[in-house]
Amino acid sequence: MVRQLKNGSRTAFNTIYDMYAARVYAFCFQYIKSRQDVEEIVEDVFIKLWQNKNTIRNENSLQALLFIMAKGLLIDTYRARLNEPEYEEYVGYFNESSFSVQDTSKKIEYDDFCRELQRAMKKLSDTQRHIFSACKLQQLSNKEVADKYALNEQTVKNQLSLSLKILREELKKSWIWIVILLNC
């Protein structure tokens, strides 16, 4: 079949896709957590496979080759995901929800989580959004935020507390229960 692929057989290509696409998807998803990003990688891998079909040596190396084509984007996205503050929030949500009474089959996916968080953030006023973003996402201290936006520290604390309340309410509506760490 690999031989057929090298000869330019589309049927062979289709068969290989059927054999490996799900595996690529599942494997990458374990590291990337976002379906959107994973789909990009799967697409990329197989497009590259077709473009480089001549370089495949034999049946055995096909699986290894697929990994090599995936690893660039996979590793970069993996690193980025670990550093994302939104992902840290998502982990916090997972910890909380394991104690909740909600059925565990309703665990929300990362893509949806990010989207809901974005949507909830829109409900904040501009000031609140800036303060929230600086405090939680950029991890500045209350004092640093106060200096940055020319506010006094108590105002920052109050606005942050209000923002968390609003976000919590918004996210509750979209069925996400989240404890956003109060430490700033």
Place this chain on the structure above:
Amino acid sequence: MIMLNILEEKYIQNKLTAEELKQLRHEVQQLSDESISTRMQARWMADDIDTSDVPVSRLDQIKKRIDASSFSSNSYSWLRRTAQIAAAIIIPVLIITSFYLYRENKNLGTNEMIVSTNIGERANITLPDGTHVTLNAESKLKYAPQTFNKSERLIHFEGEAYFDVKKNHDIPFLIRTTDVQIKVVGTKFNLSARDKNPVAELVLEEGKVLFTSLSSKECRAISPNQKVIFDKKTGTITITTINAQSISSWRKGDLVFHNAQFADIIHTIESNYGVSIDIASHSDIQKDLFSGTVPSNNISEAMEIISKAYHLTPTIVDKKVTLSECN
């Protein structure tokens, strides 16, 4: 190294704590791309990757895109290029147009459809799955068209409406209000869930409904010709038997009251007609319950009927109704 393995395994299983995430982040930062690659490849080549969660439909979609970019024949590539340029022009135009269309909804820039009615308005809408909803006055319905008919049909709702839900056993229909959630498969029912009312009510005409209190997590199954009353204060769910047809008759243009309290009648009429009703009477008559039908499109007739029942006289000036005692 062992620490890293454990953390990585937990990460993959989504069992990390926030602290552990920070540790993993730190560890990975120290590693080169090569070492990460070696570790990943070892896992990749092993046999045990669970593909049961992978959505087949998405794989098909991806394949289509792959085919499109890999297999276009050269003799038509000029056409493809022209199409791409044309698309590059048309798509921004379409986006701007949709932008203006979506401005009708209150939420700008989010993927959400909102239908709402004001006082005295009613609206009929059909959802992407074929479900018909008749919204009564002062009601609001929200859903996300992009995700609506995928794994579930979820809408957010406040107010009163009649639902004729298209049957689909694979994709349940969920209505979420501030206090309760209703899950159906294919049914007809009337739901009144107004934030300002102390109770939410559902009357089931046909089919089956699962009614859940969001606060107490209590879940009850409802059968046709049953009415559910949810008390927001106590969180209790009460089920009674009733004639379902009459409750939803507001759709046909009548307001039907069964042993209704005076205050409720006044409120319903105010809401339906968009008027404000003043009661200039001190007597106790308003304690009586009223049963009867009142038109929803003729304010004078409606007021006549109510006034007669309560020995009052109506005076209607524009959007203001005054009820005074009979002499």
